Amino acid sequence: TAGITQAPTSQILAAGRSMTLRCTQDMRHNAMYWYRQDLGLGLRLIHYSNTAGTTGKGEVPDGYSVSRANTDDFPLTLASAVPSQTSVYFCASSGLAASTDTQYFGPGTRLTVL
Amino acid sequence: GQNIDQPTEMTATEGAIVQINCTYQTSGFNGLFWYQQHAGEAPTFLSYNVLDGLEEKGRFSSFLSRSKGYSYLLLKELQMKDSASYLCAVMDSNYQLIWGAGTKLIIKP
Numbered sequence: 001t002a003g004i005t006q007a008p009t010s011q012i013l014a015a016g017r018s019m020t021l022r023c024t025q026d027m028r029h030n031a032m033y034w035y036r037q038d039l040g041l042g043l044r045l046i047h048y049s050n051t052a053g054t055t056g057k058g059e060v061p062d063g064y065s066v067s068r069a070n071t072d073d074f075p076l077t078l079a080s081a082v083p084s085q086t087s088v089y090f091c092a093s094s095g096l097a098a099s100t101d102t103q104y105f106g107p108g109t110r111l112t113v114l
Numbered sequence: 115g116q117n118i119d120q121p122t123e124m125t126a127t128e129g130a131i132v133q134i135n136c137t138y139q140t141s142g143f144n145g146l147f148w149y150q151q152h153a154g155e156a157p158t159f160l161s162y163n164v165l166d167g168l169e170e171k172g173r174f175s176s177f178l179s180r181s182k183g184y185s186y187l188l189l190k191e192l193q194m195k196d197s198a199s200y201l202c203a204v205m206d207s208n209y210q211l212i213w214g215a216g217t218k219l220i221i222k223p
Contacts, residue, residue, distance in 0.1 A: 042118060042201070042213030043157070058210070090156060098209040100145050100164065105156035 002026050004106035006091050012112045013081050021076040021109050023091030029104075031097035032074040034058075034066060036087040037108075043090065049074055050097030081113045116140045118214035120202050125220045126192055134187045134200050134217045142207020148176055148187045149201040151216065157201055160187070189219075197221045 007022045025032065030051045035043040045058030049068040063085060065077045074093075078085055089109045094101040117139045126132040138146070145164035149157035163169055163178035163185060175188040187200055199216040206212055 040215055042203075042215045043211075044213070045210060048210075100162070100205060100209070102147070102159045102162065103211065104159070107156050 004091055004093055004104060006089075006106040006109050008109060009107070010110040010112075012114060013078075015082055015113055016080055019078050019081060019111070021078075021089055021091075021111070023074045023076070023106055024072050025074075025091075025093045025104075025106075026072065027093060027095075027104070028071060029093035029095050030071070031094045031101070032068065033092040033094075033103065034064070034074070034076045035090045035092065036060065037090060038087050046076065046089075081111075083113045085111065086113045087111060116204075116206065116212045118202055118204060118212055120200075120214040120217045122215070123218045123220065125222060126189075128192055128194060128221055128223050130192050131188065131190050132192060132219065134189070134202075134219065136185045136187070136202035136214060138183050138185070138202070138204045138212075138214075140204045140206045140212055143180060144205040144207065144209060146176075146178055146185050147203045147205070147211065148185075149203065150198050151201055152198045160200075192221050194221050194223070 004025045033048045034046040047066040049055045052071045091106040092103040094103045120136045148160040151157040161176040168177045173190045178185045201216045202214040203211045
């Protein structure tokens with residue numbers, strides 16, 4: 001079982017360009033999450049989805065958008081990238097939303113915005 | 115505000131025991147998680163505590179005191195492969211995880 005996959009593994013992006021980070025899970029989990037991880041800081045929640053068709057804002061949503069058209073996929077879009085969005089992005093999923101279910105993480109996307 | 119504190123870095127010797135502490139102040143409490151993260155990799159789940167006391171899982175144990183807002187992760191019989199960052203995270207009243215910055219554990223032979 002693949003679990004959670006993310007693409008691309010890494011990317012260098014010019015400021016002002018748009019980009020979509022892809023995330024797919026095969027565990028039929030209801031809840032999915034996008035985090036960013038920066039040196040010296042804890043993981044910060046960008047957006048989440050409790051179930052297909054619904055999304056919500058996390059701690060740091062500005063500059064990012066998400067969609068959840070089906071259970072498996074949860075893409076994250078940067079409409080116009082800025083250097084402060086340079087980070088490692090992790091997608092995660094858990095069985096049930098609003099529960100203590102363990103979150104399982106994808107391998108991450110390392111994004112550099114120049 | 116919500117806050118999770120853990121040491122930035124610790125060093126220990128192969129075969130020894132190390133305790134990584136985590137203190138927290140959050141809006142509500144629905145449990146505390148520990149994750150392990152090797153450099154360049156994803157966080158992986160280690161343990162979950164919601165009641166006070168010690169949970170043992172092989173070489174790893176996790177302790178929780180809700181009244182003190184305190185947890186620790188205890189690693190015994192350290193191996194070189196235990197060199198990683200250890201992340202403490204608290205689930206708040208909205209069932210969102212609040213993460214500490216992580217403790218980088220360096221194991222020396």
